[in-house]
Amino acid sequence: MAEPNEIQHQLKTRHVSMIAMGGSIGTGLFLTSGASVSQAGPLGAILAYLVIGIMVFFLMTSLGEMSTFAPTSGSFSEYGNRFVDPAFGFALGWNYWFNWAITLAVDTVTVGLVAQFWLPSVPSWIFSATALSLIFLLNLFSVKTFGETEFWLSFIKVVTICFFLFVGVLAIFGIIHSNVDVLHNLNVGNHGLVGGMGGFLSVFVVAGFSFQGTELIGITAGEAKDPSQSVPKAIHSVFWRILLFYIGAIFVISALVYYQDPRLMSAADSGNVLMSPFTIVFKNAGIAFAASLMNAVILTSVLSAANSGTYASTRTLYSLARKGQAPKIFGRLTKNGVPWASLLLTMSVGLVAFTSEMKGGNVVYGWLVSASGLTGFLAWMGIAVAHLRFRRAYVAQGNSVDNLVYKAKFFPVGPILALALCTIVVLFQDPDAFIHFDWAKIAVTYLSVPIFLIPYLGYKFIHKTKVIPLEDVDLDGRGESQE
Numbered sequence: 119m120a121e122p123n124e125i126q127h128q129l130k131t132r133h134v135s136m137i138a139m140g141g142s143i144g145t146g147l148f149l150t151s152g153a154s155v156s157q158a159g160p161l162g163a164i165l166a167y168l169v170i171g172i173m174v175f176f177l178m179t180s181l182g183e184m185s186t187f188a189p190t191s192g193s194f195s196e197y198g199n200r201f202v203d204p205a206f207g208f209a210l211g212w213n214y215w216f217n218w219a220i221t222l223a224v225d226t227v228t229v230g231l232v233a234q235f236w237l238p239s240v241p242s243w244i245f246s247a248t249a250l251s252l253i254f255l256l257n258l259f260s261v262k263t264f265g266e267t268e269f270w271l272s273f274i275k276v277v278t279i280c281f282f283l284f285v286g287v288l289a290i291f292g293i294i295h296s297n298v299d300v301l302h303n304l305n306v307g308n309h310g311l312v313g314g315m316g317g318f319l320s321v322f323v324v325a326g327f328s329f330q331g332t333e334l335i336g337i338t339a340g341e342a343k344d345p346s347q348s349v350p351k352a353i354h355s356v357f358w359r360i361l362l363f364y365i366g367a368i369f370v371i372s373a374l375v376y377y378q379d380p381r382l383m384s385a386a387d388s389g390n391v392l393m394s395p396f397t398i399v400f401k402n403a404g405i406a407f408a409a410s411l412m413n414a415v416i417l418t419s420v421l422s423a424a425n426s427g428t429y430a431s432t433r434t435l436y437s438l439a440r441k442g443q444a445p446k447i448f449g450r451l452t453k454n455g456v457p458w459a460s461l462l463l464t465m466s467v468g469l470v471a472f473t474s475e476m477k478g479g480n481v482v483y484g485w486l487v488s489a490s491g492l493t494g495f496l497a498w499m500g501i502a503v504a505h506l507r508f509r510r511a512y513v514a515q516g517n518s519v520d521n522l523v524y525k526a527k528f529f530p531v532g533p534i535l536a537l538a539l540c541t542i543v544v545l546f547q548d549p550d551a552f553i554h555f556d557w558a559k560i561a562v563t564y565l566s567v568p569i570f571l572i573p574y575l576g577y578k579f580i581h582k583t584k585v586i587p588l589e590d591v592d593l594d595g596r597g598e599s600q601e
Contacts, residue, residue: 136272137265137334137426139356143275143363144419146328148412151368152375152382152395154324158317160303160372161310164365166318170325171361173539174332175353176532177498179524180505181336182353186524187508188593189345191433193336194497197504199441200592201511205583209574210500211438216569217493218431219467225424226250226468232420235413249421250468257428257461260454264429271422278415279363282396285403286370294403300373312377319546326543328364330494331423332356333501337430346523371395374402428464435460443577492544492566499540502533511591 154163181194190196195214199207229249230242256267288294304310313320335352375382375398382395394416400408436457439449447459509529512519519525526532544567551559577583586592 136269137338137429139272139276139359142329142331142356142360143272143279144328144331144423146324147279147364147367148396148416148419149394150324150328151364152371152398154321155368155372155375155395156377156379156382157313158321159307159310159312159377160369162313162318163321163368163372166321167325167328167364167368168361169539170322170329171357171364173536174329175357175361176527177501177536178332178335178353178357179526180529180533180536181333181501182349182524183522183526184505184508185336186346186349187522189349191337191437193434193437194333194501194504195434196437196441197508198500199443201504201507201586203578203583203585204441204443204581205574205578206500206503207441208438208443208577209570210497211434211443212573213493213566213570214497215431215434215438215464217497218427218434219464220470221427222250222253222424222431222464222468223470225420225427228420229417229424232413232417236410249424250465253421253424253428253468254461254465256425257432258452258456258458260456261429264425268422268425268429271418271425274418275415275422276359276363278396278411279367282399283363283366283370285405286367286374286399289399289403290370290373298374298402303376304373306377310372319542323543323546325364326495326540329360330498331426332360333497334426334430336501337433350524367396370399374399424468428461428468431464432457432460435463491563492547493570495540495544496566496570499537502536502540505533506530507586507588507591508593511588512593514588515591515593517593 151163154166157163158166184197184201185193188197188200195207195211197207198210226246226249227242230244230246233245234240234242257264285294289298290300306312311318335349335356371382375395379398381398394412396415397408397412400411405411435444435448436451438444439446439457439460448457448463450457450459452458505526509519509526512522544564548559548563550556551563
């Protein structure tokens with residue numbers, strides 16, 4: 119059977135929703151949410167996550183408008199190519215691929231560490247190798263296999279959060295054993311605010327990282343059976359569920375665990391499941407197997423994130439190849455519509471995980487992780503810029519906004535707000551490093567920025583590209599494939 123020329127449309131609405139939800143609910147919620155409460159207080163943490171959640175909603179509606187108009191597996195890198203400047207799409211695509219490929223490596227290492235909770239005598243690399251092989255096979259068979267697996271991995275996380283919220287509410291109202299002074303915990307500091315502006319901004323940054331992965335909706339649109347129906351439904355359902363889960367979980371943690379509890383402050387740094395705020399609440403409620411339960415959920419979350427990341431990176435690289443911005447081999451598909459060469463390259467980056475087991479390997483590994491740190495925010499900024507350009511070009515070419523299948527809410531407020539907030543997050547990654555002129559720390563923290571700018575400027579210089587005039591923007595996709 120000959121290789122197909124294009125990817126196949128096999129993802130259902132429930133797959134699209136769960137892939138985006140699974141990508142944005144992970145260890146950030148299960149471990150770092152407690153640290154957020156300790157840094158900014160109950161109200162500060164809730165406000166920070168609420169603001170970032172609203173921004174992400176606007177980004178998702180921006181992406182929804184473009185992906186229902188022009189569904190493509192390359193998503194915003196393709197939109198950057200078509201609506202802004204080929205150099206912009208080139209840099210956006212390669213950076214996004216790099217981000218998720220490194221995420222795969224990070225998650226592979228994490229699987230090994232988490233699994234040692236039960237089998238501490240077994241070398242962590244064995245668990246990591248097993249996870250990497252499993253993810254490879256899940257992504258190799260077909261997009262339907264991937265979508266079904268991701269649905270159930272994400273479903274486990276959703277059930278856990280719902281159970282946590284249920285137990286938390288019972289504990290807050292004293293229905294199950296609890297000796298906690300809920301009102302005292304919620305009213306600490308200045309009516310729930312502690313740490314001042316610095317504490318709030320630090321949580322603001324953490325919240326931004328926590329919500330990354332929601333943009334996977336745009337990637338899945340290219341393989342959804344009916345993107346004009348599934349994408350809008352996924353956007354609204356995912357937004358409200360994620361917001362409810364994050365805000366609800368932080369409220370329960372704030373009410374039942376004092377913000378200065380040392381376990382909250384050290385959970386994120388240690389990665390210890392015993393210090394997860396979820397574990398603390400479950401144990402206080404008398405659930406004896408809380409630690410094992412949360413460790414299993416965290417293991418599921420890591421596998422889910424690695425699975426989604428592998429999918430996103432292979433589709434991004436596939437789109438770059440179709441556009442002539444990556445070697446053509448990365449645009450080749452198996453008979454099931456999987457970009458096999460893109461998958462192999464992504465998995466090879468995942469092998470970097472094993473360098474952390476070697477002498478000096480942790481240094482290389484650490485630099486790679488730092489290099490991908492801000493890539494998610496750069497991708498979000500790229501979505502906002504592409505949407506502003508798309509809507510202006512759409513109108514400039516004589517089209518009516520009323521004819522769009524899906525219209526983003528409150529345009530242009532949404533993308534402008536997203537640009538502003540993402541800029542704040544990027545600038546405040548480590549302001550102390552600038553204050554003290556710590557150039558080594560600045561280089562590590564902000565390494566993602568030059569890694570974006572260098573390909574952008576290099577491509578622009580070599581190919582002499584310019585920002586596309588609004589009247590010449592390719593709205594109908596005439597130049598989508600360069601093969």
